[in-house]
Amino acid sequence: MSKAISRHSDIEQVTFQPAYPGSRAVFMAEVSTRKEMRQIQELFDMVGQLAEVVPVSHGTVMSYAVHVHGDTSLFGKIEWLLKTQFTFSLVERDFSAVTLQLVESLCAESDTELLDLPHCGICDEVDPFPTRATARLSNGKEEHLAYCARCSARHSHEEPAEMVRELVRRDRRRLRMTAETTVLLMPEMVEELQVAV
Numbered sequence: 001m002s003k004a005i006s007r008h009s010d011i012e013q014v015t016f017q018p019a020y021p022g023s024r025a026v027f028m029a030e031v032s033t034r035k036e037m038r039q040i041q042e043l044f045d046m047v048g049q050l051a052e053v054v055p056v057s058h059g060t061v062m063s064y065a066v067h068v069h070g071d072t073s074l075f076g077k078i079e080w081l082l083k084t085q086f087t088f089s090l091v092e093r094d095f096s097a098v099t100l101q102l103v104e105s106l107c108a109e110s111d112t113e114l115l116d117l118p119h120c121g122i123c124d125e126v127d128p129f130p131t132r133a134t135a136r137l138s139n140g141k142e143e144h145l146a147y148c149a150r151c152s153a154r155h156s157h158e159e160p161a162e163m164v165r166e167l168v169r170r171d172r173r174r175l176r177m178t179a180e181t182t183v184l185l186m187p188e189m190v191e192e193l194q195v196a197v
């Protein structure tokens, strides 16, 4: 009977979705009217058909993180569109703690809401495009796991099943994969993307 208690964090099945390699950028623009807010939302809806887009802040300062898998010319096109449509816009060709601090300070000054982004289960670093996994525990609960690019990269040479095992082992939530845990790899959802803005 005590066995059941000690096994509450055992993982029965884990669905693993490695992050795609590629380049990231963060785009920020100040909007002063509802119309401008709609304009920028429409722009990034369009970008979302060509790349992965994650909203970072919503309000006077609108910001979006964008991840492309190959050709980065899309970044230059977005930058140009923002420059022509908005009085103030800014681009960071990366996503790092420094970028996040910059967005945070712009948001604080303008009373803009910073949106929730995934935190790494190992080092707590924020990463809008993490390696993800969903763990179904033996108690029937599900846990959503995320691992930042830096922590994932340490195990990127491993087979996917071994990689997820290593990441979960270092996760601060102390979940446990056993010999019986099944690992499902998410199929590639995004094929080679054609960039044609």
Ligand SMILES: [Zn+2]
Pocket: 120, 121, 122, 123, 124, 125, 147, 148, 149, 150, 151, 152
């Ligand atoms: Zn990490």
